[in-house]
Amino acid sequence: MQLETLIAEPWDDFELLDSGHGRKFERYGPYRFIRPEPQALWAPALADWPADGEFVGGLEEDGGGRWNLAPHVPPSWPLARGPLKFHAANTNFRHLAFFPDMAAHWDWMAARLGPDTSVLNVFGYTGVGSLACAQAGAAVTHVDASKKAVASAQANQQLSGMGAAPIRWLTDDALKFMRREVRRGRRYDGIILDPPKYGRGPDGEVWELYRDLPELVGCARSLLDADSRYLVLTVYAIRLSAVAIAELVKAHFADLGGTISAGEMTIREGGGRLLPTAIFVRWER
Template sequence: MKLDTLITEPWADYGLVDSGHGRKLERYGRFSFVRPEPQAMWAPAAPTWKHDGEFLGASDEEGGGRWHLNGNVPRDWPLGWQDVKFHAANTPFRHLQFFPDMAPQWAWMRDRIAADDEVMNLFGYTGVGSLALAAKGAKVTHVDASRKSVEQGKANAAFSGMADKPIRWMIDDATKFTAREVRRGRRYAGIMLDPPKFGRGPTGETWRLEEGLPGLIEDCVRLLDRRSKFLVLTVYAVRMSALAIAELLRQATADLGGTVEAGEMAVREEARGLLLPTAIFARWSGGQ
């Protein structure tokens, strides 16, 4: 299988300014921050960076460490991507309350949906992806185990002028919710899922990616049919190959027809145009 690279290009409210020596400098609206980045093994373009804060972390990709911020950084601030508005914030998990490298996936899905298509966003976090699809007329089921994330998603919807859009905000364990949807006989035009390496559900359920992903993908496929349009899987921070998740998706969707593609996700650096890899992906697209 040929592997592709999905590239996030800079936009008005986000850009990878520079990277190197295990760190990266990014701009989020009017603020710039430095975060650890083990894959930036090269030298940076500039010897010093001007920034508004830096995350100094432990080696654990899922947490540990803390932000050291200048006094001018507020608790949150507004950003936008195309017709979606939302708030960024410095979280204890080193990210900024959304994942900018998902932008090419959002655009790809938006090109495939039609008004009133029903789509599901599993591990939907603060809802930027859900709003990107709702803005194009999709009916969205947004699922995340974190009440705080779902409440932030609702706040983002209101801020974006989409409080009245048909979005079901579900605080639930993604695996259990998907299994219930299968039993209900539901069908979706598209599903996207961005599972963590490890997580806990709202009532203490434990999620481990390598153990839970195959069964979850099987249930997701049971919610699709030959009229469905996509299934998008992105995976971060694991020792796993794009070829592995592509084969998982290819086998699971064999009876649906369509095509599977896979590869890496990357962000283009503004300083030199080089690509910083961030994640792997596999996605199925049905016949349209």
Template sequence: MVRTVQRTLVCAGWDDYELLDTGGGAKLERFGDYVLARPDTQAIWQPRLVPDFWRAAHATFRRDAGEGGAWQCMPDMPRSWPMRWNGLSFRSELTSFRHTGVFPEQAEHWTWIDDTIRRAGRPVRMLDLFGYTGLASLVAARAGATVTYVDASRPAMAWARRNQELSGLTDRPIRWLLDDAGKFVAREKRRASEYDALVMDPPVFGRGPKGEIWRFGEHFPRLFAGAADLLSADPVLVLVNAYATEISPISLANVVADSLERRGGTLEFGELVLAPRRPGRHLPTGIYARWSPEPRQ
């Protein structure tokens, strides 16, 4: 039986990332050398810094009347720039959908993945579904895992491979696959493939490379059950992140527990939160569930 533990994971940043302020439906952050102001629907309170501080941001994302928007940038603001975390190098970029290719709150997971794979003391095969810009894959590969990265976006995969080059990890065993996650999992089940680690970061909505539609609430439970069937007899970790969904972290944990019940171990779940280095308000960003096996005797 799986033991469940509810816990809020708080990331207070690192040298290249800092949450500066939140409020008024926005967040003010430092990514490397640049300060960005972006919308955030969770930040419904009032900001603490004066408006001049916000106006001094190198780039501010302005929403339009629909779901999109555009960046307004200072003259010295590049479209992309380098960042580092714990020895990894990667590229941050101003995208048309307000993201930067880096979800800083996941640094708590990166540390956990790194520690878990290194402690395993044996070869680990990891499947990274919806791998986006590849940071979880790079952390795992650097720690010694053989990684299969899957994403339906060609630009995202190109970005991830560029991050691999920037980190000097081109010699590490990462298999890069442009594919629909559901179709890939179904093929792997037919092949009786096995993985010792599973990481999933599914969007609330998406499209596959051939126009396949993805809706989190409709498709995630079945996809996770199929992916969990690919786990070996001795897995070391399972991690799921979810953003912009209406479900509770308890609901996410229940879905994950459905497929891992017979394996025992501990399922930790809760909110992912960013915290400012200076006194300020915490910002919820998403939810997660991550599983670990029982410690070896």
């Protein structure tokens, strides 16, 4: 299997300015932040990183840590990428309320959708991927276990001026919801899976990536058919291999035909260097 590299390029409201020595330096709209980045093994290109805030402490595997922010940084602020608009915020989990490396998926998915198509976005977080699909004409079912994340996604829908878009926002346990959809005989044209390493559902359900991913992929296969367009799966657990995830998807999707691609997701720095962020697998017809 030949692995691919997906590259998220900078845009007006986001840029990876530099990285190195286990950290990265990014711009989100008018604000610049420093965050831990274990994969930045090299030396920074810039001598100085003048930032509006830094996330310090905590390990990538265990979470924790805190933001040290300048007083002028607001609780949230709007960003845009083309017609999509969404809020950025300094979350307790070191993220900025969306994942900029997913931009390569947003464009790829939107190009394969149109009117009368349907998409399921599981572990949908703050909904930027759901909005990209809805903007392409699809009816979207967005599922996340966090009420706060779903509320943020709905706020992003309003910010984008897409209040009339056909999006169902559901607070639910991802795996339980997909099991119910399989029993109902539902189908989708596209499915987006972005599972965390660990998580909890709204009723205390426990998600463990290494244990539950095979069933999740199996449910996704049951919700797609020969007329479906794609599956997009991203995994941020560094211990897993893109080849291993691709072989899992191949095993479940062999009867549908189509093509499978896999590899690393990256963000391009201003100087051209690529910073790896996650692994991905795509199935498409």
